[in-house]
Amino acid sequence: MTKYILKRILYLFLTLFIIASITFFLMKLLPGTPFTNQNRLSHEQLAIVKAQYGLDQPVLIQYLRYMGGLFQGNLGTSFQFNNEPVTQLIGQRLAPSMQIGAQAMIVGTVLGILLGAFAAIRKNTWVDTLATFISILGLSIPSFVLAVLLQFYLAFKWHIYPVALWDNFQSSVLPTLALAALPLGNVARFMRTEMVDVMSSDYIELAKSKGNSSWQVVTKHALRNSLIPVVTIIGPMAVSVMTGSMVVENIFSIPGIGEQFVKSITTNDYPTIMGLTIFYSFLLILVILIVDILYGFIDPRIRLGNGGKE
Amino acid sequence: MEKILDVKNLHVNFATYNGTVQAIRGVDFHLNSGETLAIVGESGSGKSITVRSILQLLAKNSDIPEGQILYHGDDLLQKSDKEMDAIRGDKIAMIFQDPMTSLDPTMPIGKQVAEPLLIHHKVSKKEAMDRAEEVLRLVGIPNPKARMKDYPHQFSGGQRQRIVIAIAIVDYPEILIADEPTTALDVTVQAQIIDLLKELQEKIGTSIIFITHDLGVVAGIADRVAVMYAGKFVEYGTVDEIFYNPQHPYTWGLLDSMPTLDTSEQDHLNSIPGTPPNLLNPPKGDAFAPRNSYAMEIDEEEQPPFFKVSKTHYAATWLLHPDAPKVTPPESIQKRFEKFQALKSGGSVK
Numbered sequence: 001m002t003k004y005i006l007k008r009i010l011y012l013f014l015t016l017f018i019i020a021s022i023t024f025f026l027m028k029l030l031p032g033t034p035f036t037n038q039n040r041l042s043h044e045q046l047a048i049v050k051a052q053y054g055l056d057q058p059v060l061i062q063y064l065r066y067m068g069g070l071f072q073g074n075l076g077t078s079f080q081f082n083n084e085p086v087t088q089l090i091g092q093r094l095a096p097s098m099q100i101g102a103q104a105m106i107v108g109t110v111l112g113i114l115l116g117a118f119a120a121i122r123k124n125t126w127v128d129t130l131a132t133f134i135s136i137l138g139l140s141i142p143s144f145v146l147a148v149l150l151q152f153y154l155a156f157k158w159h160i161y162p163v164a165l166w167d168n169f170q171s172s173v174l175p176t177l178a179l180a181a182l183p184l185g186n187v188a189r190f191m192r193t194e195m196v197d198v199m200s201s202d203y204i205e206l207a208k209s210k211g212n213s214s215w216q217v218v219t220k221h222a223l224r225n226s227l228i229p230v231v232t233i234i235g236p237m238a239v240s241v242m243t244g245s246m247v248v249e250n251i252f253s254i255p256g257i258g259e260q261f262v263k264s265i266t267t268n269d270y271p272t273i274m275g276l277t278i279f280y281s282f283l284l285i286l287v288i289l290i291v292d293i294l295y296g297f298i299d300p301r302i303r304l305g306n307g308g309k310e
Numbered sequence: 311m312e313k314i315l316d317v318k319n320l321h322v323n324f325a326t327y328n329g330t331v332q333a334i335r336g337v338d339f340h341l342n343s344g345e346t347l348a349i350v351g352e353s354g355s356g357k358s359i360t361v362r363s364i365l366q367l368l369a370k371n372s373d374i375p376e377g378q379i380l381y382h383g384d385d386l387l388q389k390s391d392k393e394m395d396a397i398r399g400d401k402i403a404m405i406f407q408d409p410m411t412s413l414d415p416t417m418p419i420g421k422q423v424a425e426p427l428l429i430h431h432k433v434s435k436k437e438a439m440d441r442a443e444e445v446l447r448l449v450g451i452p453n454p455k456a457r458m459k460d461y462p463h464q465f466s467g468g469q470r471q472r473i474v475i476a477i478a479i480v481d482y483p484e485i486l487i488a489d490e491p492t493t494a495l496d497v498t499v500q501a502q503i504i505d506l507l508k509e510l511q512e513k514i515g516t517s518i519i520f521i522t523h524d525l526g527v528v529a530g531i532a533d534r535v536a537v538m539y540a541g542k543f544v545e546y547g548t549v550d551e552i553f554y555n556p557q558h559p560y561t562w563g564l565l566d567s568m569p570t571l572d573t574s575e576q577d578h579l580n581s582i583p584g585t586p587p588n589l590l591n592p593p594k595g596d597a598f599a600p601r602n603s604y605a606m607e608i609d610e611e612e613q614p615p616f617f618k619v620s621k622t623h624y625a626a627t628w629l630l631h632p633d634a635p636k637v638t639p640p641e642s643i644q645k646r647f648e649k650f651q652a653l654k655s656g657g658s659v660k
Binding site: 201202203205206207208209210211212213214216220221224225228298299300301 | 365367391392395396397398399400403404406408411412413414415416417418425426429430461463474477
């Protein structure tokens with residue numbers, strides 16, 4: 001198991017290297033330079049600034065320099081945000097994004113599992129219909145539409161939560177709900193399908209024949225077995241929550257990374273784009289790695305090492 | 311002998327999109343303490359449904375409009391869900407057909423075997439696990455102490471069926487229902503499982519209802535046999551009576567389609583022509599009549615009642631009516647009759 005995890009971590013860094021390289025060259029293809037908007041700079045001044053940041057060098061040299069810095073953990077300094085080092089920039093804005101992202105994932109997954117489980121147990125009743133309706137809503141309404149709707153009703157009209165503010169937990173409720181809708185819908189749908197299947201399986205009948213009550217059959221046998229495919233979709237779901245958060249952070253004026261990402265791309269802030277891409281990729285690969293390890297804990301059939309025998 | 315289970319006039323219907331399927335159409339049988347009753351019949355004849363209705367493990371669209379299932383004189387059909395939970399796994403336990411899918415894939419087998427004890431008795435986890443280990447050893451799992459932590463996928467099919475049996479017997483049930491426990495196994499393992507069940511019956515004194523479509527298996531394990539066709543019993547009696555003095559043409563057909571030691575490679579096995587009736591619209595008369603070359607006019611009109619052959623042997627065929635013409639059963643059955651005569655006069659049938 002340890003050997004497997006070490007191997008996966010090695011792959012993680014290899015993947016990051018490839019992503020960094022591709023992003024670097026793609027970014028250079030973006031039209032304009034970081035200083036296109038600075039009309040007041042004369043040609044001489046522009047040349048000086050470019051030389052200062054090494055942008056007068058050939059792209060390959062720039063690439064080698066950047067990667068050299070990257071290996072030492074140096075992501076460069078931002079062109080736009082007060083010349084701050086990118087690592088510091090990310091560090092400062094990490095907390096709000098992580099809080100909303102994690103809250104949305106937890107709320108979405110837990111509620112989704114419950115909703116899907118109830119739908120499966122009460123198959124073909126109004127509970128099932130209602131649960132299906134909710135999960136389809138969650139899946140089909142884009143997070144930014146939901147965000148605006150929540151803002152309008154819960155904040156603007158009924159004054160339950162602040163419209164766009166970032167200070168305490170209260171202010172994180174609406175963005176969390178807006179982001180949680182998609183994972184909730186997804187998890188509920190997967191959970192229902194799988195649990196309907198599991199509930200009609202032979203081992204559930206055997207569990208019933210042992211004298212387990214209907215409730216015990218669900219909690220002791222059906223839930224865990226139904227969770228296996230749900231775990232699989234957590235990785236891809238984390239991706240959509242992260243991308244969703246970029247827009248939602250903007251709508252709720254949350255000082256998070258997503259908001260900064262959008263800004264850095266529109267202004268050709270090369271080091272920030274690079275830094276954030278690498279950081280996002282790192283998070284994603286990490287989530288997938290964790291999901292893979294988690295998988296083995298839930299399903300003993302794919303536990304690693306010694307051919308399944310620990 | 312004490313009757314521990316007495317099923318009276320059991321009817322089971324299933325509501326489907328096409329209408330009501332009358333899967334069980336009036337079944338009567340009893341189980342004596344300590345005996346093994348085999349229920350045989352082809353697929354879809356209602357064997358599994360009959361025994362599942364005892365434990366009330368039927369699908370949600372089922373309905374039992376008539377009948378009684380008396381367990382020590384108490385009608386199980388009148389029990390609440392909670393009362394049934396207390397009976398399942400403790401007093402009456404079931405062995406399932408498919409060992410590959412009957413075990414929870416995410417739970418160690420020791421825990422699965424110990425589960426009935428923890429449900430029905432106030433025992434500590436340690437006591438339950440010790441008992442599970444003992445039972446796993448009893449059913450022939452080597453090195454049970456170490457293997458209890460293993461998961462179902464780490465066992466072979468035969469071993470898994472032993473584990474399924476261990477789950478059923480761990481609480482020493484009074485009645486063990488075995489629903490085709492050997493069908494999914496290869497022949498050598500089948501024989502081992504049958505021997506195991508017989509051995510366990512001697513050790514724990516349980517009564518067994520054994521369901522199978524394989525008459526060869528029946529001879530090895532049963533005391534009495536009930537033959538089922540299209541949701542009804544057509545004949546029941548002791549093993550010797552069913553094998554060597556069968557009276558119902560359907561039983562003849564079943565026995566005729568089974569190879570014996572006398573069957574040579576050149577002989578081809580007989581099969582029963584036709585298919586069972588659609589139980590959405592069960593026939594008015596004898597359900598077997600359309601496939602029965604001995605059928606008479608009355609078979610189309612009226613269902614035959616049970617005629618007594620001996621104190622323990624009954625068959626539902628008009629052929630046993632005093633006014634019925636004498637018919638000549640197939641040759642292989644006549645040979646069986648001869649053996650029966652030898653048996654009665656004290657000889658050996660083997």
